[in-house]
């Protein structure tokens with residue numbers, strides 16, 4: 001099999017769910033955000049916004065607003081992550097971002113069909129950049145599910161995210177405290193037609 005640095009980085013990246021308390025360096029944050037902005041986007045739209053939150057009070061406030069939001073939320077389908085997020089919000093220990101020191105929120109302009117695709121590609125860039133720098137990261141869906149929660153949106157607006165933006169996803173980032181093992185690849189996911 002062909003090997004090179006990029007392919008090795010893609011294979012080695014895992015979702016981190018236990019982070020060290022220490023904040024990442026500003027240069028590292030800058031490199032991650034820059035990598036995100038180099039992702040492809042539909043029609044070269046580049047209409048995303050990446051909001052990096054490192055302020056501890058702000059992180060705690062977002063977590064608290066999500067917790068309250070999930071308590072009152074009725075999942076719109078039976079996706080297991082939604083059911084477990086709602087169950088987790090009943091507990092004092094609710095912690096959707098795994099105490100990561102940095103949370104990066106990816107949002108995009110409203111009524112844009114490629115909003116999620118563009119932001120997901122950008123976040124994968126960011127995750128691979130994190131891996132290349134020895135940082136851990138994890139895709140987080142909860143802010144997307146509660147993207148229309150009025151209290152949450154008001155607070156995100158205070159943090160600089162336009163009210164009309166679609167919250168696509170967020171990413172937890174930090175130094176790894178516990179390595180995650182690699183889930184085996186499933187069979188039958190590749191189809192080559194020659």
Ligand SMILES: Cc1cc2nc3c(=O)[nH]c(=O)nc-3n(C[C@H](O)[C@H](O)[C@H](O)COP(=O)(O)O)c2cc1C
Pocket residue numbers: 013014015016017081138139140141142180181182183
């Ligand atoms: C669309 C999407 C949503 C995800 N949401 C979450 C999430 O909310 N919380 C979480 O801990 N991991 C989340 N993940 C990470 C997946 O659980 C993870 O990628 C998967 O288990 C494979 O593990 P790996 O990333 O280590 O290869 C999400 C991943 C994707 C692509």
